[in-house]
Amino acid sequence: MTQYTIRRILYSIPVLIGILIVTFVIARSIPGDPCKAMLGEKATAEVCERFNREQGLDKPIPVQFWIYMKDIARGNFGRSIRYSRPVTIILIERLPLTLELGAIALILAILVGIPLGVLSAVKRNSIIDVITMLIANTGVSMPVYWLGLMLAYVFALVLRGTPIALPPSGRVTAGVMPTPFYEVFGMAVVDGTFKYHFLEFFANIYTFNSILVGEWDVLWDTLKHLILPSVALSTIPLSIIARMTRSSMLEVLRQDYIRTARAKGLRERLVILKHAFRNALLPISTIIGLQLGTLFAGAVLTESIFGLAGVGRMLFEAITARDFPIVQAFTVVIAVGYVIANLLVDLSYAFIDPRIKLD
Amino acid sequence: MDSIPLEPEAVQTKDYRSNSLFWVTLRSIFRQRSAIIGGTILIILVLVAIFAPLLAPYDPEEVLIGKEDISKRQAPCIHLLGCPEDQPQHILGVDGNVRDEFSRVIYGTRVSLFIGFSTVGFAIIVGTLLGALGGYIGGWVDNLIMRVMDVLLAFPSLLLAIAIVTVLGRGLQNALLAIAIVSIPRYARVIRGSVLSIKEQEFVSASRALGGGHMHILFRRILPNAIPPLIVQGTLGIAAAILEAAALSFLGLGAQPPTPEWGTMLGSERNQVFTAPHLVFFPGLAIMVTVLSFNLLGDGLRDAIDPRLKE
Numbered sequence: 001m002t003q004y005t006i007r008r009i010l011y012s013i014p015v016l017i018g019i020l021i022v023t024f025v026i027a028r029s030i031p032g033d034p035c036k037a038m039l040g041e042k043a044t045a046e047v048c049e050r051f052n053r054e055q056g057l058d059k060p061i062p063v064q065f066w067i068y069m070k071d072i073a074r075g076n077f078g079r080s081i082r083y084s085r086p087v088t089i090i091l092i093e094r095l096p097l098t099l100e101l102g103a104i105a106l107i108l109a110i111l112v113g114i115p116l117g118v119l120s121a122v123k124r125n126s127i128i129d130v131i132t133m134l135i136a137n138t139g140v141s142m143p144v145y146w147l148g149l150m151l152a153y154v155f156a157l158v159l160r161g162t163p164i165a166l167p168p169s170g171r172v173t174a175g176v177m178p179t180p181f182y183e184v185f186g187m188a189v190v191d192g193t194f195k196y197h198f199l200e201f202f203a204n205i206y207t208f209n210s211i212l213v214g215e216w217d218v219l220w221d222t223l224k225h226l227i228l229p230s231v232a233l234s235t236i237p238l239s240i241i242a243r244m245t246r247s248s249m250l251e252v253l254r255q256d257y258i259r260t261a262r263a264k265g266l267r268e269r270l271v272i273l274k275h276a277f278r279n280a281l282l283p284i285s286t287i288i289g290l291q292l293g294t295l296f297a298g299a300v301l302t303e304s305i306f307g308l309a310g311v312g313r314m315l316f317e318a319i320t321a322r323d324f325p326i327v328q329a330f331t332v333v334i335a336v337g338y339v340i341a342n343l344l345v346d347l348s349y350a351f352i353d354p355r356i357k358l359d
Numbered sequence: 360m361d362s363i364p365l366e367p368e369a370v371q372t373k374d375y376r377s378n379s380l381f382w383v384t385l386r387s388i389f390r391q392r393s394a395i396i397g398g399t400i401l402i403i404l405v406l407v408a409i410f411a412p413l414l415a416p417y418d419p420e421e422v423l424i425g426k427e428d429i430s431k432r433q434a435p436c437i438h439l440l441g442c443p444e445d446q447p448q449h450i451l452g453v454d455g456n457v458r459d460e461f462s463r464v465i466y467g468t469r470v471s472l473f474i475g476f477s478t479v480g481f482a483i484i485v486g487t488l489l490g491a492l493g494g495y496i497g498g499w500v501d502n503l504i505m506r507v508m509d510v511l512l513a514f515p516s517l518l519l520a521i522a523i524v525t526v527l528g529r530g531l532q533n534a535l536l537a538i539a540i541v542s543i544p545r546y547a548r549v550i551r552g553s554v555l556s557i558k559e560q561e562f563v564s565a566s567r568a569l570g571g572g573h574m575h576i577l578f579r580r581i582l583p584n585a586i587p588p589l590i591v592q593g594t595l596g597i598a599a600a601i602l603e604a605a606a607l608s609f610l611g612l613g614a615q616p617p618t619p620e621w622g623t624m625l626g627s628e629r630n631q632v633f634t635a636p637h638l639v640f641f642p643g644l645a646i647m648v649t650v651l652s653f654n655l656l657g658d659g660l661r662d663a664i665d666p667r668l669k670e
Contacts, residue, residue, distance in 0.1 A: 018510030029526040137393075137658070141650035143602060145609055146625060146643030149632045157633050297517035301606060305629070315518075316610060319525045331522060335514050 005347055012343050019335045020072065024065055027328040034081075034324065077329035082321050087329045090314065092197050095333075096204035097171065098310035101302070102295045104207075104226055105234035110288065113238040117245025117284075121253065122272055132242065139239030144298045148232035148305040155228060167225050169307035171206065176221050178203075181212045229306040233298045237291035244287040248280040255279075281352050289345030296334050384587075387663040394659020400652035408468040415462035416448075419619040423457045431457045432628075432635040452637045455628055456617070460638060463619040464645050470620045471649055474535060474604045475597035481539040482600075483593055486546025487582070493547070494554030495577050505551065508544040516541045517603055524612045531620070534613035538603050542596055549592050553585035587664045594657035598650045605646050621646045 034057065035048040043051070052058045056067050071078065077087035120132040156168035167173065180203035182189055189196045203209045207226075210219035252258065253276055261275045262268070299312030311330055318326035388394050407414060423429060427447045435452040436442035451460035489508070493501035511519065523537035557563065558581055566580045607613035608622030609629075616623055621642040628638035 014506055015509050015513050018506065019513050022510060022514070023522075026522045026526055031526070031528065137654055138647065138651060141598065141602070141647050141654050143605055143609070143622075143625075143643055143646050145606065145629070146639065146646065149625075149629060149639050150636075150643070153632050153636050153639075293515035297515040300517065300521070301609070304610075316521070319521060320611075322525075327522065327525070331514070331518065334518060338515060339513050 004350070008343060008346055012339055015339055016336060019332065019339070020069060021065070023328050023331045023335070024068055026331070027324045028061075028064075030322055030324050030327070032322055072332065077332075078325040080318075080326050081323045082318070082326075083323075087325050089197065090326065091311070091329060091333060092201050093204065094309060094311045094314050096201055096206075097308055098296075098299050098303070098312060100205050100207060101226060101230055101233060101308065101310060102292075102299060104230040105295060105298075106237065106288075106291065108230055108234040109237035109241055109291065112234075113241030114245050114284065116238075117242040118249055118272065118277060120242070120246045121249035124250065129246075133246070136239040136242045136246075139235045140243070142235055144232055144236065145301040145305050147235055148229065148302055151228045151232055152306070166228050168228065171225055171308060172218065172221050173225075176218055178206050178209055178215060178218045178222075179213055181209050184213045229302045229308060232305070233295060233302045236294050236298065237288075240287060240291060240294075241284065245280065245284050248283045249276060252276045252280045279353075282349060285345055285348060285352060289342045292341045293338050296338065384664060388660060391659035391663050393655040394663060397652045397655025397657070397659060400648065401656060404468055404472065404649055404652060407465060408472050411465050411469055415459075415465040417459035417462040419458065419463045419466040420617045421458060421462075423453065423459065429453055429457065431455050432631060432638060434635070435460075435637055451641045452635070454624070454638050455631065455635075458617075460624075460641060463624060464621070464641055466619040467621045467624065467642065467645060468649070470531075470614065470618065471601050471605070471646070474531075474538075475601045475649075475653065478535050478539040478542065478600040478604070479593050479596045481535075482542040482596065483546050483589065485539075486543045487550045487589070489543065490547035490550030490552075491554050491577060491582060491585075494551040495558060495573070495581065501551070504547065508547050511541065511544045514541075516599075517606055520603055520607060521610070521612060524607060529612045529615065531608075531614040531618065534604055534607045537607070538600050541603075542600060545592060545596060546589065549588050550582075550585055553588055554581055557581045557584050591657055591661040591664060594653055594660055598653035598657065601646065601653070602650050 033048070034055070035043055035051045039047060039051060049058075056064055059067070075088055077091070079085060080087050080090055083090065116132050116136070120129045123129050152168035155164070155166040159165045172178070180200065182199045182203060187199065189199055206222040207219060210216070210222060258271060258276055261271045266275075296312070299310060300316050301312070302308070303310045303313035304316060311334070314326065315330040315334075318324075318330070417423070429447060429449070431453065432455055433449065433453045436446050436449050438444055438448050442448065449459050449461065451464060454460050454463065489504050493504040514522075520534070520537040520541045523540060524533050527533035527536065554577075563576060563580055566576050571580065604613055605620070605622030605625075608620050609626035611623075611626060614620035614623045616627060624642040625639055625646075628635065632639045
């Protein structure tokens with residue numbers, strides 16, 4: 001097991017280096033002179049020369065790549081062109097919202113998708129199965145941004161004034177201001193220090209912060225704002241998880257040991273949950289890991305629909321504004337996060353299925 | 360001697376034609392409900408695309424200002440449903456530039472189907488070559504190709520497509536190229552897997568023993584046998600490609616106005632969702648129906664061709 005873990009980690013290193021190379025190449029190939037982009041169109045040749053020397057842009061490409069790798073290892077992603085602030089700080093500010101949104105969407109997808117899939121498999125070919133799979137197939141085919149806009153239309157406009165009306169944009173209602181937990185707990189922090197940004201990161205996960213502090217009205221307000229975006233974001237993962245659960249369950253239910261379990265008089269509920277579902281879990285967990293990519297890509301669309309200032313929307317804005325330090329940093333972080341998440345999924349196999357010795 | 364009963368095998372070979380793999384497969388495809396539904400929707404969509412000029416009452420790019428008494432973003436007007444006869448009929452209303460939305464949605468079918476088939480066609484050709492070479496040659500060539508594919512797969516596909524379009528510049532052509540590049544790995548993997556298992560089979564050894572060259576063995580013996588899973592992946596891939604292209608266009612990176620592309624149409628009217636929801640609803644519905652048809656067909660084909668390929 002340890003050996004497998006180590007090998008699996010080593011195996012992802014070339015992929016991680018590949019990601020860095022691809023992002024480096026993409027960022028360097030974005031058309032336009034970085035000096036002119038950074039200092040403005042009127043920058044003179046001398047100014048640009050000095051800028052390039054300072055930024056290391058006059059060095060050979062392999063040297064530039066080496067500097068870039070070293071900077072990333074130190075968590076230094078350079079400065080944003082548009083905001084002239086360190087990219088790492090911007091990332092720390094933006095990431096909590098995206099993580100919160102993604103986590104809620106994923107939880108929703110799992111909590112609804114798996115039971116739907118199990119139900120569908122157990123009641124195979126029944127009307128429940130047909131309807132569930134119809135919903136799942138439609139869900140997979142739905143453009144996230146379209147669903148988001150339609151949900152906003154229905155819940156914010158058509159149902160306005162009813163108790164189930166929901167806000168179409170923003171993170172909290174204007175005027176609602178969560179108190180950071182470190183202030184409530186009387187922790188002394190100085191603006192701009194590492195400790196400040198570290199604590200601010202967690203305080204920026206509003207749901208987490210408001211539970212910690214006990215601001216229940218803020219929690220409710222945050223959740224209300226998160227419902228529509230996370231429902232929109234979760235549709236595709238939910239449908240894929242439901243379909244995978246169904247086919248994986250059907251596969252397992254055909255096995256001899258299920259017949260044995262039934263033959264020895266076990267209650268059906270026990271057969272399904274304990275014998276069938278546990279064995280069907282492996283492919284389901286793989287597919288859940290793969291959904292993280294869908295979630296990140298979906299975040300770009302969902303955040304821009306619902307006016308949420310997260311990583312996805314920032315990345316898109318940076319791309320259109322040619323703010324390449326941000327593009328580079330955010331892409332690396334997302335891709336690396338994706339690789340690590342799938343690594344964890346792979347490693348979890350051994351816990352889900354003890355038969356896998358992972359040799 | 361004539362009275363000797365036929366061996367069971369001989370009986371089977373008698374009906375050789377109708378029991379050939381092709382017919383068996385075709386029959387099992389027709390037994391799949393989802394394949395039939397998906398295929399039917401797809402045929403209708405193809406017909407709509409072909410006969411778009413006959414179905415669409417207006418030119419999709421024709422601005423109707425001054426030609427008819429209508430204002431921009433006017434709600435749908437259908438005479439059969441009680442819209443006054445003296446008003447011009449616009450089944451799905453008119454858009455922000457006073458163009459007939461219905462005609463634009465109809466013509467959009469052409470764009471989307473073209474996007475789906477062209478990107479997947481390109482990706483399949485490149486992916487097949489890479490996967491086949493890797494699987495057949497093995498060794499460091501295989502390793503190199505597959506590691507590059509791993510890296511491409513490590514990026515969420517829409518994100519990588521966005522990044523590539525940024526480098527290449529916005530526009531439909533570049534968006535297509537980006538989506539094609541992003542989807543190469545899935546085909547390379549499928550083909551590599553098939554080639555690896557097929558190349559160990561006896562008929563390949565036989566072909567080699569008969570003096571068949573590498574090209575002959577790879578392209579005439581192995582690849583034709585690796586096609587079925589590719590068809591399934593390709594069909595599902597078209598669905599994904601259409602969805603991604605629409606997303607790129609929605610973000611303003613793909614097809615540019617006035618092209619009647621559904622994602623672009625939706626994107627340019629997104630801020631009007633509260634005042635003119637029909638301009639968001641119908642293009643999105645069109646995307647969904649089209650993607651759904653390919654997904655259903657792909658699922659059905661998979662179950663018919665190889666049930667083990669599920670997800």
